[in-house]
Amino acid sequence: MDRSDSVRSERDALVLTALESVQTFSDAMDRMYAEMRGDMDMNATDLAAIRMLVIRERHGEVVKPHDLATHLAISTASTTKLLDRLSAGGYLRRDPHPDDRRSRIIVLTDAARAEFFRHFGARLVAMRDALAPYDDGELRSIVRFLGDIENVMAGD
Incomplete structure (x- = not known):
């Protein structure tokens, strides 16, 4: 075996x-979200919708029903049922779009946000603590890596 084969x-x-680490991380996320679903008495799609809304809200993005349907890869009818269920549960509101009054946006309620962070907050703090030893360059590499893996998994 020459040196290039060894390298x-x-x-x-x-x-x-690295790929095994991605799988292990994914499994840990699945377990965490399964626990959260049980604690919050939600199904997987409901919790995925809440997670998406929390992230988009943090980025200052408005979310329309179509955006949610696309993100969750569900039909219009399923999206309507999901929105009805989460609205009835007090997790979200359908508000008029700020720029197009004919359109609606989906907005988390204060109660939903508080409940989500009540269940996820301690883990979020622990994850931030786990990232503290990494310098800015390493964090940028982690962000780039995870974004690349996300794109591959999403088929982009």
Whole structure:
């Protein structure tokens, strides 16, 4: 075996280790969200909708029903049922779009936001603490890596 084969083998092993880490991370996220679903008495789609709204809200983005349907890969009818269920549960409101009064946007209620962070807040603090030792360059690499993996998984 020449040196290039050894380097390639080391690289392949490192790539495989990274991919295994992604799987392990994904499994841990699944377990965490399963626990949250149980604690919040929600199904997986309901919790995914709340998570999406929390993230989009933090970025200052408005969310229309179509955006939610696309993100969750569900039909218009399923989206309507989901929105009805979460509205009835006090998790969200359908408000007029700020720029187009004919359109509606989906907005989290204060109660939904508080309940989400009551269940997720401690974990969020622990995750922030886990990232504290990384310098800015390392964090940028992590963000780039996770974004690239997300795009591959989404088929982009």
